[in-house]
Amino acid sequence: MDIDDDxxxxxxxxxxxxxHPNPHQARAAALFLIEVDGILxxxxxxxxxxxxxxxxxxxxxxxxxxxLCELGLHLDTSLFNRLRRALHHYTEETLRANSGLxxxxxxxxxxxxxxxxxxxxxxxxxxRPEHWRRYL
Numbered sequence: 607m608d609i610d611d612d613x614x615x616x617x618x619x620x621x622x623x624x625x626h627p628n629p630h631q632a633r634a635a636a637l638f639l640i641e642v643d644g645i646l647x648x649x650x651x652x653x654x655x656x657x658x659x660x661x662x663x664x665x666x667x668x669x670x671x672x673x674l675c676e677l678g679l680h681l682d683t684s685l686f687n688r689l690r691r692a693l694h695h696y697t698e699e700t701l702r703a704n705s706g707l708x709x710x711x712x713x714x715x716x717x718x719x720x721x722x723x724x725x726x727x728x729x730x731x732x733x734r735p736e737h738w739r740r741y742l
Contacts, residue, residue: 609705614663615646618694620656620671621682631679632656638677639670654682663705666698667691 622631632650639648639656644664649657658670671681671691681687 609663609701613701614661615659616662616667616694616698617657617659618667619651620658620674621687622654622656623680623682624654626680628679629653634677635674635679638673642670642673645670662698662701666702667694668698 620632620635622635628634630650630653632653632655635656636648636650636658639645639658642665644661645658646661647657647659651657660667660670675681681691
């Protein structure tokens, strides 16, 4: 099923919780999201409000929100924002299901995190070859 650009491109606002050690969560989120495949535009409207445009066939709002939560940012949990996000999640999931895309065919922000994890220096990497790891 072909989907026109008006339905594929979503423009959303992500509201962050005001009580957080980082007073500019929207700016931090915009800097991260601009590198994600499928994100067309990410702009902080205020320190707590992020406006984002994305292609729903490449990424979804729930994937974006999960990625931001993994970065340590806190989304606003007021009733209005939770209901609005739930409605967006449902409509995007329905649109993707109607387009005939399988989950395996879609790009995910999980791939971005996997790539980022490989590049970060941390103590969780075993530099030994695979055949040596089995013996120890």
